[in-house]
Amino acid sequence: MPEPAAPPGAPGDSPFLRACRGEPHDRVPVWFMRQAGRALPEYRAVRERHSFEQVVHTPELAAEVTLQPVRRYRPDAAILFSDIVTPVQAMGLGVTIQPGVGPVVDRPLRTREDVDRLRQLEPDVDMPFVLKTVSLLVAELDVPLIGFAGAPFTLASYLVEGRPSKSYTRTKALMLSDELTWHRLLDRLASITIASLRAQVARGAAAVQLFDSWAGALSPDDYERAVLPHSRRVFEALADLEVPRIHFGVATGELLGLMAQAGADIVGVDWRVPLDVARQRVPEGVGPQGNLEPAVCLAPQPTVEARVADVLARAGGRPDHIFNLGHGVLPETDPGVLEHVVEVVHETGRVLPPAAVADADPDQVPAEGAARG
Numbered sequence: 001m002p003e004p005a006a007p008p009g010a011p012g013d014s015p016f017l018r019a020c021r022g023e024p025h026d027r028v029p030v031w032f033m034r035q036a037g038r039a040l041p042e043y044r045a046v047r048e049r050h051s052f053e054q055v056v057h058t059p060e061l062a063a064e065v066t067l068q069p070v071r072r073y074r075p076d077a078a079i080l081f082s083d084i085v086t087p088v089q090a091m092g093l094g095v096t097i098q099p100g101v102g103p104v105v106d107r108p109l110r111t112r113e114d115v116d117r118l119r120q121l122e123p124d125v126d127m128p129f130v131l132k133t134v135s136l137l138v139a140e141l142d143v144p145l146i147g148f149a150g151a152p153f154t155l156a157s158y159l160v161e162g163r164p165s166k167s168y169t170r171t172k173a174l175m176l177s178d179e180l181t182w183h184r185l186l187d188r189l190a191s192i193t194i195a196s197l198r199a200q201v202a203r204g205a206a207a208v209q210l211f212d213s214w215a216g217a218l219s220p221d222d223y224e225r226a227v228l229p230h231s232r233r234v235f236e237a238l239a240d241l242e243v244p245r246i247h248f249g250v251a252t253g254e255l256l257g258l259m260a261q262a263g264a265d266i267v268g269v270d271w272r273v274p275l276d277v278a279r280q281r282v283p284e285g286v287g288p289q290g291n292l293e294p295a296v297c298l299a300p301q302p303t304v305e306a307r308v309a310d311v312l313a314r315a316g317g318r319p320d321h322i323f324n325l326g327h328g329v330l331p332e333t334d335p336g337v338l339e340h341v342v343e344v345v346h347e348t349g350r351v352l353p354p355a356a357v358a359d360a361d362p363d364q365v366p367a368e369g370a371a372r373g
């Protein structure tokens with residue numbers, strides 16, 4: 001029997017899950033991408049004693065690091081501490097996470113023969129430590145746990161380049177020169193991602209986020225032809241689990257409509273597109289997540305508060321908005337500022353009742369007073 005989707009400590013009527021479903025709730029939910037690690041001194045203390053891989057491979061440590069930001073910031077959701085390359089690393093593909101760099105691959109995948117080295121992921125055999133972490137967290141948390149995985153394109157960018165890239169030259173060269181190998185690679189990565197996400201949900205992850213962080217490097221045409229079918233397959237393969245699905249990428253302003261077509265319930269928006277504009281680019285029924293510019297958290301408090309108010313106003317009090325940063329927490333951020341952002345969102349964010357949403361003009365950014373109720 002599959003385990004229940006909603007963890008015992010995180011009821012299905014939590015503000016985060018209700019917002020994912022577009023249902024009325026009493027406060028604007030907020031969490032931060034990359035809320036674990038990075039800015040937290042208690043994370044750095046763990047990392048002084050253990051490598052990143054040791055933390056991820058030791059369920060008690062990974063659970064502890066996931067809980068650290070939840071204790072401090074009191075967000076409405078936790079996100080599993082792991083990495084998008086963890087599944088392929090666990091399959092023995094020769095990936096290391098280098099401090100200050102990111103994922104580095106011993107033998108990058110660039111030919112049809114290389115791609116054939118990618119087998120299917122068996123989550124229980126390959127990454128039991130991740131699943132144990134999920135189980136520990138679900139037993140401990142009183143907010144929903146978000147499981148996550150890398151989207152086929154973003155994973156491919158690491159595996160083909162061999163390391164973090166700014167231009168994705170080799171990835172694009174493969175995509176544009178050998179369609180058969182490209183689709184074979186993305187198809188295999190989609191299967192790995194599906195297996196990983198399904199296993200996380202089976203252990204109690206209450207929602208999933210697919211990170212296509214670097215999809216914004218593509219033109220809409222290339223995205224639609226070479227990437228969208230694979231991301232769509234991921235979302236379709238999760239539909240029967242009935243957990244909310246979030247789809248996020250950076251610099252994806254021109255892709256938001258196409259990304260929404262992949263089938264997620266919520267589309268993450270980076271800080272480059274105002275939320276009210278983003279809403280016009282996605283169909284009714286797909287909610288926005290975002291989108292405070294992460295660098296705003298380095299500014300003085302009045303600026304932080306004004307920018308939080310602006311995001312809330314542009315969200316218009318609609319019940320399907322999840323407050324987040326437009327990308328991950330910057331390492332320089334003072335954790336106290338994130339704590340304050342959560343308080344301000346909870347205290348000043350207002351969720352309109354369904355009747356008021358129906359009356360609201362979607363093209364109109366409400367005055368600040370209206371958003372603050």
Ligand code: 1CP
Nearest residue numbers: 034035036037052081082083084099101102164211213328
């Ligand atoms: O809240 C959290 O921090 C949760 C854990 C988490 C998540 C959700 C980590 C830990 N990584 C991720 C996802 C991830 N990893 C993404 C998608 C999110 C995003 O867009 O930021 C990406 C692109 C990666 C790849 C990756 N892993 C990078 C980026 C490299 C680049 O291309 O610029 C880096 C630096 C890593 C290593 C990593 N992952 C996580 C941490 C805390 C670290 C740093 C390791 C350390 O402590 O030394």
